[in-house]
Amino acid sequence: MNGPRTLYQKHIDSHTVCTLDDQGHVLLYVDRQVANEYTSPQAFSGLREAGRKVRRPGATLAVVDHVNPTSPKRIAAMADAGGALQVSYFQENCDHFGIELFNVLDKRQGIEHVVAPEQGFILPGMVIAAGDSHTTTYGALGAFGFGIGTSEIEHLLATQTLVYKRLKTMRVTVQGELGAGMTSKDIIMALIRRIGASGATGFAIEFSGPAIDALSVEARMTICNMAVEAGARGAFMAPDEKVYAYLADKSRAPKGELWTQALASWRELYTDADAPFDREVMLDAGELEPMVTWGTSPDQAAAIGDCVPDPMNESDLIRRQDLQRALRYMGLEPGAQLSDIQISHAFIGSCTNARIEDLRDAARVVRGRKVASHVRAMIVPGSTLVRDQAEAEGIAQVFIDAGFEWRQSGCSMCLAMNDDVLAAGDRCASSTNRNFEGRQGAGARTHLMSPAMVAAAAIRGRLTDVRAMAEEA
Template identity: 85%
Template sequence: MNQPKTLYDKHIDSHTVCTLDDQGHVLLYIDRQVANEYTSPQAFSGLREAKRTVWRPSATLCVVDHVNPTAPKRIAAMPDAGGALQVSYFEENCRDFGIELFDVLDKRQGIEHVVAPEQGFILPGMMVAAGDSHTTTYGALGAFGFGIGTSEIEHLLATQTLVYKRLKTMRVTVQGEMGPDVTSKDIIMALIQRIGASGATGYAIEFAGSTIESLSVEARMTICNMAVEAGARGAFMAPDEKVYAYLKDKPRVPKGALWDQALEKWKALYSDPGAQFDKEVELDASELIPMVTWGTSPDQAAPIGACVPDPADEPDAIRRMDLQRALRYMGLEPGTPLTEIAISHAFIGSCTNARIEDLRDAARVVQGRKVAENVRAMIVPGSTQVRDQAEAEGLAQIFQEAGFEWRQSGCSMCLAMNDDVLSPGDRCASSTNRNFEGRQGAGARTHLMSPAMVAAAAVSGRLTDVRTLSLEA
């Protein structure tokens, strides 16, 4: 009788070219890769210097997203000289190596982890790698995605394979009905807060349970995207009818008989009954309320009704020092209610939360309200396609009437590699994935939360429980 397998093991086994040693290292075949202008230049330079070609150009999709401006009027020119050089070299590499490119003027342009799913470039059962840690996003489609370094990008482009070490497995089971205004962002933030920023290091996480099944595909992407903030090298969910419906009309999915054949294969992508995981974690979604971060790591988070913690209450000396440093950087005092923290900026964007459902959720909160005085609020859609759809649905008008800047797609203020940068001391309510020191600009302070919570903060001028605004409406 065959041993029951986890979905992770099925992914790895089906893509293993050969076993390299008894320490878990294998040579892994990679189905698809996505590349951007920021992490790929050295890889292409390495190929050129070694006079190597790209093994399978059609397996790669290149997208300009990290350094491009997001000003409301899009132009091809890059005002920053460094960014211009990166983009021009990226274009040269795509042309010379025969790889498809979505440049800034392409109607399909956007953040790579938004664009690839909406194009149907990522399918269940695929193994996907990219030079970006949030490649874990693709696990929401039943694929297995993980981030790689520049030298690995070069090897992948040249051979379509990677040396890979098998991970341990963790199953996170989420049960229960979510309360009003609780989102998938709150689920993953609650998990990270519970297990810590390194709690999943060395693991691949499979998310399961009735709550996960109830979520839309876009909401699931948020969870898989941020699983890396707990240290996970991969995160995924078994594909289901929602995934198939999401993919069916996408431009690049199989059609006709090929679709039917693929569907039969995809329906076998689940963990077998009785499959053993190295670690099990359970969350009760009915107990969750909207979350925000107060510190400089995604696990330094709390429900919006809580107060800034007191490091003196932390018995572990190293953790106590971490808390003290975080509070110094964030300019916060222990015991301060989170709802009393005033903001200067509000940002909705990033590969975590800039899809059409995120914008709908934020617009619901914003409608009929105005951005608070002294707050600069920005919406940066995850792709040009999302932007166009939001305009067609009237969401852009709602945002603009409220006082939000309505901008073009790109990574933007998530990592401040273009001109969307905060100044020292600025405090931002952000729908992004990381609140590290300097992440949105040197000396800038970031509070992570869901798009609806960012919208609530923008119109209130401070961190706010979105549920109180929903009751007012």
């Protein structure tokens, strides 16, 4: 491609094996992939049935995270027979095909999108694919990650390539500065509300601007993780000195002369001046307020000081019916103050917000306070290493003293595939990425927000502006 190029175009061009047609399809080389026990079984079975090998076993990192229990005492045994079978078959496949596995009792175990970055397995300039839509998380490191289906996992394991269609490009520029109590979760939730749950369908999003530059690498991961909730197939930021510092001490990052060479290459990963984007979106971080969802889609969100919207104010009939259905499911009335909504559960965890910085933010709110008597509050760290670090820093004890359950790492109540499940009618303040009907349990009601906002809700027993908690401290 001639002329100035976006960072996305540079990623795809550098990994294109050949062009397949004039519709944008290419054969794309994939540097690395992450596998889990839930989305991989059929792919491995397909390889076995065809008598194929995994082309590059060392390019795959396998992690048990979706179905494992997160009870406070880590055990390998699982009460759920189906989950136990998935884990055992995963182990069998990893042994057979020579793939490294972080199993349940491994000290490196955790949620795949937390584990892979903290191991240094994801590096700038790489193309990463995995059987999970939130593989977009890796864009925070200047990589390009995207989710794939089971048949694609099989093809990738066998060939280290994928048939891929180029995406359109969108740049989201975030100006200004985040105010006190505001987080990257509020930025991405505000964007999803602005453009809609399908507003980025067919696009790769590049995030830029002074508010993005000011964020830590872990905070950037939250944004890239949730960009898929706007329909994006990829999301990333250009790598910078914060990314290099984050990677420098990671066990699998390059060392010595290789590190020097890598840095020189990574510093070329940026969008060229005057490179055109198919769509531009602007946000002002200084105008944002803490966000919460009120409905059953991540774009059904509002600032905590707002009210539940009235569907009758929506002129589009289909959208009005969607809003009415969402409010029926959530058990909410139009005009109700969001800050008056009582909760029964509070959950801090998931690949979106369960890293050490997230736990630190929540602990600052919780310290010296108690969880409301009617609330069950849970903390599920994103990895065992995060859990160990939180215990070493005294954060875990802050949560325990306040009345939170301090649990082991895993996906847990983000998608309720283990025994961490809400009952019908339960209402949860959650740091996760999806609030779909039944996501955390059949009939359960989910309100998405930042970890600090979840902590505030757990203490107050209702949705709460975390900034008011800071004023009381």
